Amino acid sequence: MKTTFRLPAQIASSVAVAAQKASSFAIGAMILLGAGMAQPAQAQTQATEPVQMTQPDAQSLRVRINNPAQQKASMQVIDLNTNQTLLNETYRTPAYGTRLQFNGLPAGRYAVLCRVGANRYRYTVDVAAPQAGATSIAVRETTTRRVETGLATAAL
Template structure:
């Protein structure tokens, strides 16, 4: 089994800090988008014009291991989380921007041919939210 630092490297396959926005008002609300570009990855983008504290965690729900824990204050942020070569199981992608909280549950189906499912990114039914947000 690989160490947590190996998992971190695998999951953060493409960590990219995007452009710089000018000065921003503290009242500006962050914009968070999550997409599943392929069967193995989750792409997170955050516009954080107020440059609030932003924390991204990936936690195994099967054994409570924290695989990723990144903190930054960037005005724009993007991260491609690759679950390829990660053991099959349940994971939570937790994002906090200021007081806003987002959670995406990821189910890794198989390690030999990695396929993930993210219920929060499925087409929402009327009245359902795409992600859990708590203040």
């Protein structure tokens, strides 16, 4: 068995080197942490939105609804040309997702209505068929109504 002994001067110099390395590591960690904290704020904001809509291709929409409180939630798709309801779903699950395919529908305007508790979201979908068999859609959010719950007080 080999044992090494260090003199007090060697211990002091190794402690100084270790402190210098720790200091540079701490500075590097703060820089990385600061750079990392600047980006997730946007992702965190998006993740807290109850309704998220993405368009994975030219003919469909992906709808994700986050409902951790399991409030009453619903989604409707309405043909705005005829006012006919094409889809009407109600549920109370903590999370729900679906892919809406618009390629089988005639050209025109459609509304996707989502409700989570008292909050309402409305998206207008314009379906165009530039060629027979080819469908493309354009989506825009037309209305978002969020109801903030809180305690109201009045003083006379």
